[in-house]
Amino acid sequence: MSKEVSEEPQAHHHGKDYVDPPPAPLLDFAEIKLWSFYRALIAEFIATLLFLYVTVATVIGHNLGGGANSIAPGYSTGTALGAEIIGTFVLVYTVFSATDPKRSARDSHIPVLAPLPIGFAVFMVHLATIPITGTGINPARSFGAAVIFNNDKIWDDHWVFWVGPFVGALAAAAYHQYILRAAAIKALGSFRSNPTN
Numbered sequence: 001m002s003k004e005v006s007e008e009p010q011a012h013h014h015g016k017d018y019v020d021p022p023p024a025p026l027l028d029f030a031e032i033k034l035w036s037f038y039r040a041l042i043a044e045f046i047a048t049l050l051f052l053y054v055t056v057a058t059v060i061g062h063n064l065g066g067g068a069n070s071i072a073p074g075y076s077t078g079t080a081l082g083a084e085i086i087g088t089f090v091l092v093y094t095v096f097s098a099t100d101p102k103r104s105a106r107d108s109h110i111p112v113l114a115p116l117p118i119g120f121a122v123f124m125v126h127l128a129t130i131p132i133t134g135t136g137i138n139p140a141r142s143f144g145a146a147v148i149f150n151n152d153k154i155w156d157d158h159w160v161f162w163v164g165p166f167v168g169a170l171a172a173a174a175y176h177q178y179i180l181r182a183a184a185i186k187a188l189g190s191f192r193s194n195p196t197n
């Protein structure tokens with residue numbers, strides 16, 4: 001099957017195989033009457049405001065610690081470590097519970113509803129731990145902010161934001177696996193039912 005293509009005679013353009021468009025005028029007053037001009041103007045205005053907000057917030061944030069986590073004055077290292085452990089435990093436990101297919105109803109909408117309790121847990125953990133540690137619960141975020149801010153006090157307290165989340169996540173995983181899902185009891189029950197004893 002072939003498609004017939006008709007060739008139109010081409011005008012001679014002095015060695016060019018295209019036609020130059022006419023030059024655009026410097027000011028086109030007809031464009032001011034178009035809605036697209038005003039949409040572009042509004043978009044430029046909003047983009048400028050966002051740029052100013054981000055740059056000013058960055059300068060203010062750098063002067064106030066740059067988002068780096070540190071132990072607040074008046075709190076001990078043990079209190080901060082406990083806050084990070086408990087905060088991470090609550091978050092990881094909520095994620096496990098909200099996404100565990102064995103604990104949900106067969107026809108439930110887990111993928112749709114799982115973000116609600118997880119987001120609420122993040123919100124509650126932030127409310128509880130921001131006054132103490134600035135809510136580290138993510139070692140990678142804490143490390144990135146510490147590298148950017150690069151302050152001695154930040155680095156002295158930085159181990160709390162690695163040990164706390166790892167211990168809290170490990171405790172939440174163990175609690176979920178061996179207490180809530182009773183994997184240890186199931187394993188012990190199958191061991192006792194072995195007829196060789």
